[in-house]
Amino acid sequence: MYIKTLSVTKLNSYIKKVMDNDFILRNICVKGEISNLKIHSSGHIYFSLKDGASKINCIMFESDACNLTFTPENGNNVIVKGRVSTYPKEGLYQLYCNEMEIEGIGQLHIAFEKLKKKLENQGLFDEDNKKRLPKYPRKIGVITSASGAAVRDVINVAKRRNPFVDLLIYPSLVQGEKASEDLIKGIKYLQKIKEIDVIILARGGGSIEELWAFNDEALAYEIYKCNKPVVTGVGHETDFTIADFVGDRRAPTPSAAAEIVVPNINEINQKLDNLKTSLSMSMKGMINDYYSKFEFLHKKLELNNPNNYIVNLYNTLDNYNIRLKNIMYSKLNTEQGKLQNLKSLLFAHNPLNILDKGYAILENDENTIIKNIEELKKNECINIKMKDGESKFKIEFLEDI
The missing domain is CATH 2.40.50.140 (Nucleic acid-binding proteins)
Structure with missing residues (x-):
């Protein structure tokens, strides 16, 4: 060959x-x-x-x-x-x-990534669209299986953290073909209850096939448009579903979801005690500040008290009164001295004083003093003033001497 x-x-x-x-x-x-x-x-x-x-x-x-x-x-x-x-x-x-x-994973993983990319491009995962969780919820809706371990975990954690918080359990399928429809019904039902403050979507761990109901597109849209905050606690820490990305908060497990949503009553009480102490200290500080300001204003008011001003004015007024009296007395004494001098002078020049020496004053009927013989001759009646009084006399002219 x-x-x-x-x-x-x-x-x-x-x-x-x-x-x-x-x-x-x-x-x-x-x-x-x-x-x-x-x-x-x-x-x-x-x-x-x-x-x-x-x-x-x-x-x-x-x-x-x-x-x-x-x-x-x-x-x-x-x-x-x-x-x-x-x-x-x-x-x-x-x-x-x-x-x-x-x-x-195969085709399920491919479908998961495809849907994730689609919803992410539509903005369903954006942080700006996520609702804030209430700090102190009074009533919490829980959507999960009624017979699974997840519901027991949520209840136990909630009771331990805060026995005053009410839980409303909506029993739902969490696995299988009808599970996503049941979960959607639960969200629609709970969001209509006014008293519900937040909703927990919970399920225990499992394979991707067992968790596939939480990767449903219709469920994602229902979570997104829910008017109440939705917290997901699905599977274990390493499990991620579409519901986790759309929800307002993701917890790694159902127990962790309850930890996130239910406030710790002990922490609340401690916070209240701290606030009470802080408030008390703040009030005492304010009172002390106002008391110091009051004391300062009180002393300032005492220094500027109108009564002190009035008392000082009284002293000033008394001084003025004394000065006025002194001036008046001085003036009166001066004027009295002048008056006495004038009186003495007037007395010295008083024509009536001469009557004491035997002189008389002759007046006519008009009370005019007769100063010479000629005027005397013209009057028949005259008024004669002497030191002991005055009288009218009728005179007769005899002859010149």
Whole structure:
């Protein structure tokens, strides 16, 4: 039998042709653990897939890598789809990947990421749209299974933290095809109750399939438009659902949800005691401040008391009164002295004083003093004043002497 001699290049090309034309190798699905991962700046991803005994080199070009819903990491158990071919230049075969998904999640994970991206673009996850939780709720609505561990955890935590808070349990399916519809009914029912301050959506841990009801799109919209704050406590700390992203607050577990929503009565009492102490100290401080201000104003008022001013005016008035009296007495004494002098002078020049010496004053009928004989001759009746009185006399002229 004749065997044709081939060059290395032709051999590698032949091997590539054989592999590319093999139906199984052209449509292969392989699962394994990622190792030697390298994400190139060009967007291409280079890695190896390995299991307990073997490994295969893999490459995913940027055109396919951009469609991934997660970022691959070393240690991820994945399922990849693609084709096995060879690189003729090196003579190595490798797996050219078109699709990749986390093993065990598959289509559910893809659906989850797709819905998450859709709702995120619509703004349902925005922090600005989330409602604030009430600090001191009086009544809390709880939507969960009536027979699960979650409801017992919520009740126990609530009673321990604050026995005065009321819980209204809405029993709902939390797993299966009808669970999301039941959860939506619970939200619609509880948000109509005026006394309900906040709603807890709770379920215990489980697989992604068991928690899938909380990834329902209609439930996400119902949580978003609910007029009361919604707190989710679904699964374990590592479990995330669409409801967690839409809710106003996410708790890692049902118990943690109750911890978040129900205020601790001991902390409230301690806070009240602190506020009472602070208020008391503040009031005492204010009273002391006002008392100091009062004392200051009182002393200031005493210094500027009108009574003191009036008393001082009384003293001033008394001084003025004394000065006035002194001036008056001085003036009176002076005037009395002048009056006495005038009296003495008047007395000295009083014509009536001469009557004491025997002289008399002659007046006519008109009370005019008669000063000479001629005037006397003209009067028949005259008035004569002497020291002991006056009288009228009728005279008669006899002769000149």
